[in-house]
């Protein structure tokens with residue numbers, strides 16, 4: 001999968017995640033369901049970034065990279 005597609009997928013998931021938090025916050029504030037869903041979303045997003053958010057050249061995990069950066073901070077190669 002191309003890096004640009006992975007980046008788009010992660011950005012879309014992040015937007016859905018933020019919307020979901022806003023909706024859940026309205027309906028499930030302080031309930032066990034709300035907290036469980038929040039933890040599940042956070043965990044699944046974290047696992048997804050661990051798998052997808054990697055440099056296509058050196059395969060480093062880009063944890064400190066800004067969402068719209070153009071070059072890898074580790075090998076300096078351009079991210080497609």
Ligand SMILES: [Zn+2]
Pocket residue numbers: 055056057058059060072073074075076077
């Ligand atoms: Zn790299």
